[in-house]
Amino acid sequence: MITQEQKALRTVPYRYDLDGLRGIAIAFVVLFHVFVGRVSGGVDVFLLLSGYFFLGSQLRYASRDHASANPWWPIWRTVRRLLPGLLLVLGATAAVALTWLPQMRRVEIIDQFTASLFYVQNWELAAQDADYNVASDTVSPLQHLWSMAVQGQFYLLAIALAMIVIWLRRAGINLSRWVGPLLAAVTVVSFLYAWYLHGQDQSLNYYSTWARMWQLTLGGLLALYGHRVTLHPRLQGLLTFVGLAMVLSTGVLFDGAALFPGPAALYPVGGAVLVILGGGQGATAGWLARPVMRWLGDIAYPLYLWHWPLLILSLALLERDAVSIPHGVAVVAASVVLADLTHRLVEKPLRQHAKRPTAGEARARAARAQLRISSAARARAVGGAALAVVLVGLLTVQGVWQARLSSADGAALDPAQYPGARVLLGAEAPDVDPKPEPDLVGSIFSRVWTEGCISRFGDDPRVLPVDEQGADCIFGDADGDREVYVVGGSHAEQWVVPLNALGQEHGFKVIPLVRQSCPTFVEDRAGVFEPDCAEFNERVVDRLAEADPDLVLSTATRPAVEDGGRVEELPESYLTFWEFLAERDIPFVGLRDNPWKTFEDGSELSVPLCVLDTGDLYGCGVGEDEFYQASDPAAEILDPLPNAKAVDTSGWYCADGQCPAVIGNIFVYRDGNHLSVPYVHSLAPLLWEEIAEFL
Template sequence: MHVVTAPTRSTERTQPPRAQRAGAYRVDLDGLRGVAIALVACFHIWFGRVSGGVDVFLTLSGYFFVGSLLKHVLLSQTPTVSLWAAVDPRTRLTRLVRRLLPALVTVLLAITVLTIVVLPQTRWVSVGREVIASALYYQNWHLAFNSQDYTAASSANSPLQHLWSMSVQGQFFVVTMLTALAFCGVVKLASRWVPALTRPTVLRALVSIAILGVAAVSFYWAQMRMGVNQQFNYYDTISRTWEPLAGGLLAVWMPKVRVPNAIRALVGLVALALIVTCGWWIVGVEEYPGPMALVPVLATLALIWAGATATQRGDEVPQPVVNRALAGRFPVWLGSVSYALYLWHWPLLIFYLAWRDKNHAAFVEGVGLIAVSLALAWLTKRYVEDPLRAPRSAAAAPSGGRHRVADHSHADGAATAETLGDPALPRRRPRPRFAAPGYAGVLTILLIVGSLATGVGITAWQRHVDGIVVDTTNLDPKIYPGARAFLDGAPVPKVDAVPSALEVLKDLPETSYNGHISSFTDPAIHVGVYGNPNATRTIALAGGSHAEYWISALDILGKQNDFKVVTYLKMGCPLSTDPNPTSDGVPYPQCADWVRRVMDRIVATRPDAVFTNSTRPRYGITDDWVPPDYIGIFQRFHDANIPVLGVRDSVWPHNAKGPIDTPTCLADGGDAKSCGSDRASSYGPRNLTDDLVAQFPNLHPIDLSRGWCTDTFCPAVIGNITVYHDWHHLSATFVRSLAPELQRQMQLALPWA
């Protein structure tokens, strides 16, 4: 449903080629979309930064969509036009579906196939969930709740991560459309008592006030949430809504001031320069959609205005040079394939990096990826999008057919927006021969069948993974010595490691399955009792997930040596006196409150000992240390005369490329060495907890690092047991193999343990 941008012969005789008549199709905005998608692709592939191109798309889609709705709202107030016929959400939704879903489904099917071919099985479930989230337009919420950074690409990134913006815009279109329908109904009802409400100027004023109000709330929310949870904020529809609404506000009230051409040219030039360069001097993943997003948004509005002011007087004033450049053949062509190009470029990049086991694409590789993406985008548009758009005759306005609907199709996954145009608009391109009903019907059937098959396959695989039960409690220690291979020199026969790369994902501590650990958002203290519940002696296991996994060994020792283990655990929340804790850079105030309450309870119940972490990686994954905020915890237990078993943290697997997800690395063909870490980059020459013993005599260091590292290396598989069940948590099976050494060290401090 895209109107031809080239003028017809009859138009050429009456309209100079560099002039644009009032209400005509804005070819230059097609070119702006082309510039935006070029920025998005280049910044993703080569620079690992956010370009601001998505913000351009959001603004343009709001401009077209809100402007279209406003014109139809005005029409709906005409006595001869019904409310439903003017706004008609059914028709609009149908057109959006025809415009957006064919290409999206095609890419999702390709991603599904490539996931099976290229990615290891450990990632199939997560990608499958994102396929469904993208198809149903809630991918942004899926990513937000999983706190994924939208930054430099690597082989570990999701191939569907870029589709968050489509979800934001899809949600915006549906809500805005329904709001317009409700608004029309209210105005029609209220106009019985206040006829002035149907006047165009009054309607525009009411719509403007509504848009300003909602945009202001959204902008405040985006700015406020930056300091609360920026990773979530980046994907949040509420935080993003002000951007398309800014474009919508310009559509409602386009300034009609006469300004010299030189000023318009300067405004356009500065605006385009800001759009092209803002990705370099704004760290978008940290600043958007906060106040700094005003740069690409206002620059987009300025370009729209600069090109539109030439038409306000009805004369044939040429557009500024920047807008004419944007209306050039190549930018417009790039804009025409921008939606498909946006869909293709990111998954191709991620799959290529995964295939080559790289985190970055070189220049030549990037050129190849862009060339392939452009080719696929063109093929998708020509043989998938165009045939299924179902071109229809232009809708006639009530005035007798003087107005024609012109569609601006948005590039970033989102919008077909209507604008009432001029009767002299160029005619539509004839339907391509490949778009015959037979071809379109077969293509539709293939996409539907492919979608159903993909959904069934994803559901079946997820059920298979969910049904995996890991039971390694009775492993033969002679075949699977685990940590004893390092600690005792136990022989290691040649057998496949257990749990397998897929099974180890489910090899979690007992407390996780029993609900005895609080989630990030759960303020409650979930107490679990393990070991011998009837014992008179008690060890309190307290802290975050790196304290939690020790329950698999402590439970065994408690049953053997007649002591009780009482758990106080919360995800991502080690015992610390930090008043402003964070988790992955996100403020985590719930942790500080939870720690205060847990410390009060532990001190009040006076266990015979507390088992908790005493060290942590200094730089996220390397170089362990004793965080200063741990000292206050040790001091309080010292004052209460409660012994503390301070366990040295395990290695957080990494190499020169960054963190390693052990199950994925192994499933992708890696081995104990290639998926392992150098000890020197993880640990210093000694356990720094030892330095605190003189200050806190009740602190007893526990160092089990010899169980998972040699003098030089920390493998991913030890004694035929997979060491980690994810990025940095020990598997329950491996922890059980550490139980004898843990008992030996505990008994040095607590003979009864």
């Protein structure tokens, strides 16, 4: 029995005005990304229209009497629609980024190539805690592909739903009447989840497929029921005009990255809904259906793919951190040209043009026959083979990178060839290329990071990682009867590396109580640190009071980066922690911080990537007086205290007024301010000289 929904779906006319809406939505995405640096809401409209067109088409096919129950065909058709353009853009991006832009050779970007290929980029960005940033020369050129991942995942779910409808119809169960209520329930639940998650974790909310699902399923609902809404043509024309105005004004009124897909997304999505309910009536709909607008809709997908890599890669190649008007115009023009060429020369020839097969149709056999008699079919096969080569090449990027990273050996460099800080004790440094390779060193982390022994941004500040991880977060000699606690932020954490070696040699255990960007204090007297940091520090001081360790070690100075500072200071909040230790007679060693390499505006400059780009070991380093005060500001406070000591480490990084990028054939830094794992490991003998008296 054919239901009313099935009959209606078979007679829904194609809406060319919605092609135009899709095109102008993506055009505004491009313009706002390039010239405004904000989210325009165009992607939200694009997702709604994807649900409208794709889910509608799947359900229309499922309503046919002889629909094929083979899921391969809709998947293959979708792959041929989406993958050629994506492979072309990813291949070009990889060629430029990995060949000419060392700053793009970062482990998180390498991982994103694979994530983009498998349509999980949104979850990869969420796992990397990546905010949706405005364009700059350091942002990932693949950041925008999160929405393609959401769309791809939805397409698989839509195909699965259509297949279930077909399979159950063959079993005598008509599910069609329940599809609409099911989509309505999913839409409501997803919207409520997006509303909830907006207040809990907006970064995850922005990328989450489940928070975005309501926009796609709402499009599916409109495909099912939108054509049933009958209104006066003049009212329909008014709805289309108002809806388009809402879509186009979204980027001016809302900061989409901070608000969508929560309730605020109802504004652009609601505008698109009004256009759909307008039924293609009125002058506005006529304008949207004009050939030029339909052409813009045709190239919307490749335009979206191309514009962001072109923008980011050009910023990096031109060494700019902002977009000028001429530069932006050039990016937009190049994006449009490449999008049109991609559509005409790649997408259209490789797209599945034939209708989907019905049950029993031998489509694969017919395709093989076409290869023997049709030059166009052979050309398509060659094009597909070329893209398959690109696919294989892209899939090897992450594997090759991981192999290089594994062979970099972390801290275990040959001390005869790579003495590092040992040259400060008289060791000779032979004439060899420094290690680790500058494009790899930034991806080599200590076990504190890889074993989850540091509390990261977003982690529960009430939980100390050592309490969750247990023995995995106890370093040095786990059976030692003396305890050294390392407390503070990531600049304190890096000292666990040499302490681990020293603990194994001298029989003491090392326990890190560290959190990102969270120096240890009892009271935040400057009011510059996050509430989570204060809460974490409450747990730290409670643990120290209970443990009464043999030694506590941390950094004693830092620049006031929260206020744009670039020179080391002694934060007043540190004194509250030192007083706490002194009252309990807990020994403390405060290490002077290592230099930070920054631009004039305070943003970070990666030292190893600077060397890779310029080869200037000193120019990529830091002038000693650019960071350090004339004397260690912590010494006059710590040295008079009982059981406390200030260690001036400036000589461990600087000589003759310069703090170079390489010492003893080892890169000193892994980024702009953190010491590399092998270099800080080489500091173990110097550190032992300073702490041996306590142990």
